[in-house]
Amino acid sequence: MVLYAGFVAVKITKKPKGSYHHPDLEQALVDAAIRTIGKRSVESLTLRDIGTQLGVSRTAIYRHFEDKSALLARVALEGFRMFRLTLQAALDEARERGVEPIEEMGVAYLGFAMANESHYKTMFGDVFEAHDCYPDLNEEGGAAFEVLLNTVKEEQQAGRIAATQDPLRLAHVLWAAVHGIALLGMSGRLTGTSGSGATLEELSRLHSQIVLTGLRTQRRRRS
Amino acid sequence: MVLYAGFVAVKITKKPKGSYHHPDLEQALVDAAIRTIGKRSVESLTLRDIGTQLGVSRTAIYRHFEDKSALLARVALEGFRMFRLTLQAALDEARERGVEPIEEMGVAYLGFAMANESHYKTMFGDVFEAHDCYPDLNEEGGAAFEVLLNTVKEEQQAGRIAATQDPLRLAHVLWAAVHGIALLGMSGRLTGTSGSGATLEELSRLHSQIVLTGLRTQRRRRS
DNA sequence: ACCTGAACACCGTTCAAGT
DNA sequence: ACCTGAACACCGTTCAAGT
Numbered sequence: 001m002v003l004y005a006g007f008v009a010v011k012i013t014k015k016p017k018g019s020y021h022h023p024d025l026e027q028a029l030v031d032a033a034i035r036t037i038g039k040r041s042v043e044s045l046t047l048r049d050i051g052t053q054l055g056v057s058r059t060a061i062y063r064h065f066e067d068k069s070a071l072l073a074r075v076a077l078e079g080f081r082m083f084r085l086t087l088q089a090a091l092d093e094a095r096e097r098g099v100e101p102i103e104e105m106g107v108a109y110l111g112f113a114m115a116n117e118s119h120y121k122t123m124f125g126d127v128f129e130a131h132d133c134y135p136d137l138n139e140e141g142g143a144a145f146e147v148l149l150n151t152v153k154e155e156q157q158a159g160r161i162a163a164t165q166d167p168l169r170l171a172h173v174l175w176a177a178v179h180g181i182a183l184l185g186m187s188g189r190l191t192g193t194s195g196s197g198a199t200l201e202e203l204s205r206l207h208s209q210i211v212l213t214g215l216r217t218q219r220r221r222r223s
Numbered sequence: 224m225v226l227y228a229g230f231v232a233v234k235i236t237k238k239p240k241g242s243y244h245h246p247d248l249e250q251a252l253v254d255a256a257i258r259t260i261g262k263r264s265v266e267s268l269t270l271r272d273i274g275t276q277l278g279v280s281r282t283a284i285y286r287h288f289e290d291k292s293a294l295l296a297r298v299a300l301e302g303f304r305m306f307r308l309t310l311q312a313a314l315d316e317a318r319e320r321g322v323e324p325i326e327e328m329g330v331a332y333l334g335f336a337m338a339n340e341s342h343y344k345t346m347f348g349d350v351f352e353a354h355d356c357y358p359d360l361n362e363e364g365g366a367a368f369e370v371l372l373n374t375v376k377e378e379q380q381a382g383r384i385a386a387t388q389d390p391l392r393l394a395h396v397l398w399a400a401v402h403g404i405a406l407l408g409m410s411g412r413l414t415g416t417s418g419s420g421a422t423l424e425e426l427s428r429l430h431s432q433i434v435l436t437g438l439r440t441q442r443r444r445r446s
Numbered sequence: 447a448c449c450t451g452a453a454c455a456c457c458g459t460t461c462a463a464g465t
Numbered sequence: 466a467c468c469t470g471a472a473c474a475c476c477g478t479t480c481a482a483g484t
Contacts (some may be wrong), residue, residue, distance in 0.1 A: 167417055
């Protein structure tokens with residue numbers, strides 16, 4: 001609805017919004033930020049740089065975003081959207097091929113993180129921690145997480161893993177493990193000279209298999 | 224040896240090194256940095272600030288450290304040293320009390336991380352990723368990790384967990400999981416409104432128990 | 447409405463100059 | 466030897482002024 005109202009507003013305006021340099025400067029700013037973050041890092045991204053990249057003043061951004069944090073929040077938002085689609089695709093394919101969905105989602109998670117290192121760090125960085133006022137960002141992040149959470153619940157209901165554990169806690173723990181592998185992997189602490197020779201994907205599969213084995217063992221433990 | 228030579232040099236100097244404002248400005252700079260990081264964050268730490276904190280010019284630091292990164296590397300180094308002692312103490316106590324050492328080390332790991340959030344982030348931040356030229360930092364980090372690695376090996380040799388797995392891979396996976404819980408926990412993604420009601424310590428214990436159960440199940444799996 | 451250029455208050459770092 | 470103060474090249478952000 002908001003989108004439609006915006007479209008009407010553009011239609012009745014003589015000149016399309018932002019057409020002076022770009023048909024949609026707002027999106028161009030986000031794309032340029034993502035591109036720059038991908039090439040370098042979040043820290044090295046400057047508003048001046050993306051301004052000149054787009055042939056625009058370095059203060060033009062403030063017409064579309066409140067400040068730099070707001071732009072980075074949008075970058076993170078688009079990251080979480082791609083992230084959710086990636087996880088969903090991995091889940092669908094695992095279901096189709098009849099392989100372990102949780103293990104495959106872990107591998108897909110890791111693949112996304114390693115293919116978009118800086119973008120991933122932006123998504124999980126301290127961008128929105130300072131201001132906790134990006135509700136749509138939390139929503140998109142939650143939507144991505146729910147793909148995993150729902151899968152855990154489905155596996156429990158199908159009896160393939162123990163239903164004695166709280167699915168939310170289980171999903172949190174699985175998430176944390178692959179998140180940790182991704183971040184330690186990015187810093188080179190799991191591979192190279194100090195490594196075991198295993199790739200990050202192999203480590204992720206190893207972890208999934210150990211955990212799933214543990215969950216299939218019905219032995220009850222002290223809470 | 225280097226330390227002793229430094230002491231001799233001080234002794235034969237009429238005026239102790241750096242005594243103009245501080246008996247040991249170098250250590251005072253590190254302490255002030257750690258204190259400031261603890262109160263605020265790594266990003267908000269400025270050389271000007273710690274300079275004025277110590278009643279010293281903002282360029283005085285360059286007499287003791289090559290640049291800001293070198294100071295942060297020292298901060299991280301001291302963090303890893305404390306970290307190793309914390310893990311070792313947890314291990315010793317677990318051995319003494321006869322409880323699960325890997326689970327207790329995970330809890331101790333998490334306790335250190337959450338009690339020193341910013342310092343922990345400095346240790347695992349991008350400080351030394353840019354310059355890979357802090358060999359002593361990697362050494363201290365490796366020493367802390369080895370406490371965990373050795374414990375995994377000991378548990379395998381004692382037959383309490385499956386010896387079929389590479390201990391290094393196992394230790395990496397255990398490390399990654401608790402690292403992930405710590406970082407996601409710091410960003411509030413595992414607790415609060417979106418949380419399960421479990422504390423981070425409970426999540427860590429849950430993970431350890433699932434993994435250890437999986438490792439005690441001797442079933443062989445495809446590599 | 448949208449964008450600009452100058453200005454402001456920061457930052458890390460360098461360097462000639464002091465004691 | 467150790468420290469300082471001015472200067473340099475950055476940065477995000479503000480704001481009066483342009484079209």
